[in-house]
Each structure stands twice: as structure tokens, then as C-alpha cells.
Amino acid sequence: MKIQLLFFGITTDLVGESSMSYEVPENSSIEALKLKLIAQFASLKNINDFAIAVNESYAKDHQLLLNNDVVAIIPPVSGG
């Protein structure tokens, strides 16, 4: 199934993209997605320190992804 990945802050620089369409197996968890991303993008080795949002809400590692989910990689925020 396909999800949309969004990158913000430093991860935009690390990956060289701000968004991409991404193929993951059915019933993938966030945890599985992180492993897949680390394997593909060596620069995301610290992704476990980053938060993940699914469809604009923070998500936990065990959450399962659905087709067409919008998944954002959220490095440490620094607003204010």
C-alpha cells in the first residue's frame, strides 16, 4: 500500500526531499516503517529520537498504518 511521507526541519535536509509517495507492506506499524526508512536512508539513523505524526496527530510506535495515510517525520521542535 502507499503512504505519503512528509519531512520537516532537519529531516528535509537529511533526505533531500520535503515529501514523497512511499510503498509499505499492508499492516505495517510505525516501528516497521522507521526500520525501513533507516535501512533506506542512512541519514535518518536517529529517527527513533524523532516523533511521528499520522494524519496530523502524534502517533505511537505500535500504531498500524493504513493506505493513503499521511505520515510526517517530526524532528525535535523549536518554535516559540
Place this chain on the structure above:
Amino acid sequence: MENRTSVKITDEPLSQQDCYNFVQDASCGGIVEFVGTVRNATQNKEVILLDFSAYEPMALKEMQKIANLALDKFDVHKIAIHHAVGPLKIGDIPVIISVSSAHRKAAFEACEYCIDTLKETVPIWKKEHFKDGEVWVNAHP
């Protein structure tokens, strides 16, 4: 019901007057306002500008959550949380939080809660630009 919160992300200059006007109310005895300003140095290194970017739809949701929670937690009347994005120069205003209440203590507490929580949870990032380079604040690549 009257809308008691105002949240906004904009690439225009923020307006303290807009925030004040939103929260001001005859039932209130005071208004507490936090204004963030761009500092000219970080760890003794001169900063030229800060470039703010946001995951805007989610940032607005998180800011709204903070405002709603603060209304629940503290005895305050109205809350405005406005954040700017884009390149900001020294002295420019990236964030304003205004809170009105009948009695001042609740407004001080709610204002501090809002800015502290915003800095922890709202997906906004700043990149510091120096004479000799730039760095994402808080990032741990």
C-alpha cells in the same frame, strides 16, 4: 457560544494589538502577554536571522489543543496564540500569547503553560543563520 480562543500562523508580522483586542473583555481584571523576540546571539555566537517553518495544519491543531486545555485548566477568559513563519530578523516577533482573566494569577499561569507547551509539542522549527553558516535548533542528526 462565544469563541474564546484565537490561534493563527502567518508569514505577516504579528500584531500585539490584534491579540490584545481579541482577549480584552469587560469581565477581566487583567491581560498577560508573552512576546517572543528574536535574540541576536546563541551561545555567544552572533545570529543574523531565524527562519521559522511549520507543519502548518498540524501546528494549528496543536496550538488549538493547547488553548483549549489552558481554558480547562485555568480560570481564564480568552487566549490568543499567534505564531509567525518565514525569515525573522533580530527583534522581530515569532510568537505572541495573550491571556485575559478576572484575576491575574490564573492568566500568568495559563500564559506560561501555553508557551512552555508550545515549545514542546507544536511542529514548528527554526533554523539559525550565522555569518558562516546555519543550523536547525534542537536538531540531533
